[in-house]
Amino acid sequence: MINIAVLGYGTVGSGVVEVINTNHSSINKRAGDEIRIKYVLDLRDFPGDPVQEILVHDYEVIINDPEIDIVVEVMGGIEPAHTFVKRALMAGKSVCTSNKALVAKYGPELMELARERNINFLFEASCGGGIPIIRALNSSLTADEIDEITGILNGTTNYMLYKMSTEGCDFDTVLKEAQAKGYAEADPSADVEGYDACRKIAILSSLAYGRFLNYEDIYTEGITKITPEDMEYAKELGMTIKLLATSRKIGQDSFYAMVAPFLLGQESPLYSVNDVFNGIFVHGNVLGDAMFYGSGAGKLPTASAVVADVVDEARHLHRSLMTNWTSRPLKLMELDQVNGRFFVRVAGTTPEEVKNIFGYAQIVNLKSLPDEFAFITENMTQGEYQEKAEKLNGSIKAMIRIKD
Ligand code: HSE
Numbered sequence: 001m002i003n004i005a006v007l008g009y010g011t012v013g014s015g016v017v018e019v020i021n022t023n024h025s026s027i028n029k030r031a032g033d034e035i036r037i038k039y040v041l042d043l044r045d046f047p048g049d050p051v052q053e054i055l056v057h058d059y060e061v062i063i064n065d066p067e068i069d070i071v072v073e074v075m076g077g078i079e080p081a082h083t084f085v086k087r088a089l090m091a092g093k094s095v096c097t098s099n100k101a102l103v104a105k106y107g108p109e110l111m112e113l114a115r116e117r118n119i120n121f122l123f124e125a126s127c128g129g130g131i132p133i134i135r136a137l138n139s140s141l142t143a144d145e146i147d148e149i150t151g152i153l154n155g156t157t158n159y160m161l162y163k164m165s166t167e168g169c170d171f172d173t174v175l176k177e178a179q180a181k182g183y184a185e186a187d188p189s190a191d192v193e194g195y196d197a198c199r200k201i202a203i204l205s206s207l208a209y210g211r212f213l214n215y216e217d218i219y220t221e222g223i224t225k226i227t228p229e230d231m232e233y234a235k236e237l238g239m240t241i242k243l244l245a246t247s248r249k250i251g252q253d254s255f256y257a258m259v260a261p262f263l264l265g266q267e268s269p270l271y272s273v274n275d276v277f278n279g280i281f282v283h284g285n286v287l288g289d290a291m292f293y294g295s296g297a298g299k300l301p302t303a304s305a306v307v308a309d310v311v312d313e314a315r316h317l318h319r320s321l322m323t324n325w326t327s328r329p330l331k332l333m334e335l336d337q338v339n340g341r342f343f344v345r346v347a348g349t350t351p352e353e354v355k356n357i358f359g360y361a362q363i364v365n366l367k368s369l370p371d372e373f374a375f376i377t378e379n380m381t382q383g384e385y386q387e388k389a390e391k392l393n394g395s396i397k398a399m400i401r402i403k404d
Contacts, residue, residue, distance in 0.1 A: 001034045002314045005062040007084055008075035009042040009051060011182045012098050012125070015303030016072055017051060020310075027307065031314035038068060063087050070313050072306060073097040074125075076186060082106055089113040089121060094317070096309035098125035098302055104199035104215045107206065108327035115320050122309035122321070127200040128278045129155060130301030131294035132308070137207045137282075138323050144284030146208040150246040150403070151280035152273045153200040155297030156183045156191035157223050157243045159276045161261075165231045165240060171224075183276055183297040193222035194243060194259040201245035201257055204280070207323060209249065211330035213257060219335050221260040230398060232366055233345070233374055239263045240271055244403060255330055256338050262403040263343050270403075336383030341402040347372040349395040357391045372397060379404070 006013050020027060020037060028034050039056050046052050059080075062068055071088040073095060075081050081102050085095050089110060097103065103110075103123045114121035124134045128151070137146075152158050159181075160174040169177075175192065178184045183191075190196045202215035223243050234241050242264055247257035264271050269291045273279035278296025283289055295301035312321065346354065351363045354375050361375040377385065389396055 001036055002031065002069050002317070003036050003038040003065075003067045004070040004072055004310060005039040005041065005068050006037060006072045006074065007041045007059075007062075007081070008073070009040050009044070009046065009055070010074070010076070011299045012074040012302050012306065013040065013042070013072075014051075015299035016074060016306050019300065019303045019307045027311060031311045033314055035310060035314060038065070059084055063091055068093055069317060070310055071095045072310060073099055073102070074306060075099070076101070078102060078105060085110060085121075086113065089117065089119065092117055092119060094119040094121070094313040096120075096122040096124075096306055096313060098123070098306050100126040100196065100199040100203060104202045107203065107325065108212050111323060111325060112327070118318050118320050120313050120316060120321050122312060123203070124309050125302045125305035127203055128153060128280055128292065129294065129296040129298065130304045131278055131280065131292050131296070132305070133204065133280050133292050134207065135308075136292065137204065138321070141282065141284055141287065141290075142324075144287045145249075146282060146284050147249040148247070148283040149201065149204050149208055149280065150244055150270065151201065151204070152242050152270055152278050153245045153280070153296070154191055154194075154197040154243060155276040155278060155295070156185070156188065157194075157197070158273065158278070158296065159183060160192070161223060161226070161241055161243065162274045164226075164228065165234070168228065178276075181276070182299050192224050194220045194245075195222075197243060197245040198259045201247055201259060205247040205255075205257060205330065206325045208282070209247075209255065209330055210324040210326055211328045212326065213247070213255075213330040213332075217332050218257045218259060220258075223261055225398065226261055227398070229366075229369060230345075230400060232368065233343070233364060234263055236364060236366060237263070239265050241400065242270060242273070244270070250333070254333050256333050256335065258335065258338070260401055262401050264403045268403060336381060336386070338382050339379055340382065341379050341404060342377045342385050343374060343400045343402055344377065344389070345372055345374045345397040345399075346392060346395045347397055349392055351375070354392070357388050376402065
């Protein structure tokens with residue numbers, strides 16, 4: 001018998017209990033032992049819910065119980081999650097978590113604590129919801145030098161952008177829908193400002209490149225400035241707008257990472273990743289291209305990934321599973337040096353002036369917006385773009401990067 005304790009009975013925690021109850025016999029078979037949820041920790045009571053019988057309000061009960069082998073942290077947030085996880089590992093209990101904020105900030109410390117004790121700290125559910133991307137990076141793509149990860153890593157914003165573009169819904173309505181469906185973070189600004197995707201690309205990049213990418217170093221822009229007019233331009237161009245989280249290795253030892261809305265063409269494998277789905281594109285030097293696709297948020301997909309970690313930890317109770325992630329820092333190049341093309345909306349200027357400044361520019365007009373026009377630049381560094389954009393003397397209404 002493997003005893004586990006689940007910290008937090010919110011969306012993901014209740015999903016973990018449901019998954020373990022629903023697939024009890026196949027999970028036990030795969031784990032090679034019976035998995036028993038001995039405790040659920042939450043400050044609240046749940047009268048009438050069977051979980052009430054195993055509910056505890058005091059973490060000391062769990063940490064001091066030598067029968068608990070695995071602690072499942074699905075509370076979210078940094079504190080008290082960090083203290084609880086650290087204490088569990090120091091007491092020799094393996095931990096799995098869906099908490100991307102915790103992994104992005106304290107991943108190296110917690111992995112080291114687990115390694116020293118021959119136990120495990122696993123976090124499959126922290127990135128891509130139910131998509132097994134972390135297991136793929138840790139154990140399947142080990143023959144490759146990975147040089148790019150680009151993903152739609154936030155289900156809430158992908159759902160919102162999809163609804164805004166296909167049904168013309170407004171921002172606040174679709175955000176409320178995403179919250180009602182259990183996709184959004186407790187503080188939805190983590191989704192719409194891109195912070196959640198930022199932490200996820202930091203985690204995936206750290207695993208892929210074998211160094212610690214500090215999420216605070218990543219340039220991050222959310223979707224709050226995206227308007228129905230931007231969507232109209234995207235349609236006119238046969239493109240779509242997605243919030244992408246991307247990191248690339250340039251040359252031997254140079255990296256960049258960014259989270260921002262991008263215009264994507266239909267040739268992109270991420271173009272058709274819609275609704276709450278996540279898609280993660282990985283490029284390896286021998287593998288070439290690979291795409292991972294699946295449900296990126298929500299109770300059961302996320303719980304499925306958490307329980308897969310429980311099974312893995314049950315099978316390796318006293319053996320540390322290796323990851324490529326080290327605490328050596330990964331330094332990013334200046335964004336000014338990063339190349340790309342730019343879609344720019346302007347008013348109060350002329351196509352001639354734009355061409356004088358930018359050289360080549362593809363001009364786009366929308367009948368519905370007679371007081372403005374847009375243009376697409378040639379490939380240039382972000383620094384060059386900024387320099388030229390300043391010459392337009394305040395005529396720029398919006399800029400969206402293009403994913404080539
Ligand atoms: N709020 C997150 C999302 C949950 O929308 O992707 C899954 O990490």
